[in-house]
Structures are given as structure tokens and as C-alpha cells.
């Protein structure tokens with residue numbers, strides 16, 4: 393039995409099943425789940441919709457100027473039991489998953505001014521603990537004193553297949569090759585940026601879930617939490 397509310401930080405490369413695990417953990421613990429990647433994706437969608445990203449590329453300066461006009465919040469969807477992301481009052485949970493957003497999100501997330509705002513929103517959401525948050529810098533920057541830090545990995549082919557199934561299941565016109573290329577490109581950009589690069593902190597537990605079921609992972613982590621209580 394879990395005795396007190398703690399913070400669980402889940403980081404890892406693209407499409408390693410972070411959000412699937414985070415949601416399952418949040419459900420079994422009765423915790424809040426926060427998808428920090430959705431926030432960077434929503435800002436990217438705003439940039440695409442407002443001509444801040446066009447054929448010439450991303451205008452970082454213009455995006456920084458627009459930041460005060462971008463309002464993000466999560467609204468609970470009682471049907472699935474998790475918060476969905478709203479961008480300036482509009483539910484964008486589905487549109488942030490499109491490939492164009494995936495293609496541009498890493499350069500947007502590399503902008504320090506963007507990160508500073510996102511991190512403070514994320515910290516505010518986790519202030520009362522009892523939170524599972526997934527992303528790239530959760531254990532390193534957002535919640536460096538999280539009681540449980542996990543770093544997920546899975547083989548490149550398995551990650552590409554999982555994301556391809558997810559996207560094509562939702563009707564997207566994508567190929568496994570294009571999905572894989574996007575994952576690899578984002579991994580490279582996320583791990584090499586100068587502000588808050590993706591890293592495995594020393595105190596994070598690495599889990600390769602290539603061959604693990606979601607229930608195996610949840611059981612493993614709940615045991616870990618119980619043992620530290």
C-alpha cells in the first residue's frame with residue numbers, strides 16, 4: 393500500500409511508452425498525470441497556425457514575442473480520466489499528434505524562453521505531489537528531487553512500430569520509415585540541445601520495455617515504490 397503522495401518523473405527517448413506507463417501508474421495510484429510533451433506540441437501547433445513556422449523555417453524571435461498570447465491548460469476528460477490539452481481555450485489533444493507538429497516540436501522545445509515558461513507551469517501542477525509527469529527533463533530540471541525517477545528505453549524498431557500503429561490507427565497517412573526517421577531526428581535534437589538536454593540522471597532507474605507488458609512495468613514500479621515507503 394502506498395503511504396504518501398510522491399512525485400514520479402518519467403523521461404526517455406521518443407515513443408518509448410512513457411505516457412502509457414505514466415497513465416497506468418497515475419490510474420493505479422490515483423495520481424494526477426501530466427503529459428509535458430503535449431505542452432511543447434501545443435506551442436508548436438500555435439507556431440504553425442500563426443505563420444511563425446513557414447517554408448523559411450521557425451522564426452524563434454517571433455515565437456518568443458508571441459509567448460504572452462499563448463495560454464495552455466489541461467481539462468479533465470471524464471471519459472478517459474485524464475486531462476486534455478487546451479490551447480487558447482480550444483481542445484488540441486488530437487491535432488498536436490500530427491506529423492507536421494512532430495517535425496517541428498524539437499526546435500521549438502530547444503528555445504530557452506519557451507522552456508522557462510513550460511517548466512514553471514509544470515512545477516506549479518506538481519506542487520502538491522501525487523503526480524506522474526513524463527517528458528525529457530522531468531527528473532533533471534522540473535522535479536530534480538522526485539522520489540521516483542524512471543528512464544525508459546526500447547529498441548528503435550519497436551518504438552517506430554508502436555508509434556506507426558498509433559498514428560495509422562488514428563487514420564494518419566504515414567509510413568513506418570517516416571515515423572522512424574522522425575523519432576531518430578527528435579532523439580538526436582532533444583539529446584544535443586544546450587538547454588535541458590535529454591539525459592538519464594544518476595538516480596534514475598532505467599527500464600528497457602521492448603519486451604515488457606505494461607502490467608509488468610506497473611507491477612515492477614509499484615513494488616519499487618512500496619519498498620521505499
Ligand code: CDP
Pocket residue numbers: 405406407408428429430432433497498499501502526527528529530578582
Ligand atoms: O513523441 P513522444 O510522445 O515521445 O514525445 P512527446 O513527449 O510528445 O514530446 C514531444 C517533444 O517535446 C519532444 O521530442 C521534445 O522535443 C519536447 N519535450 C521536451 O523538450 N521536454 C519535455 N519535458 C517534453 C517534451
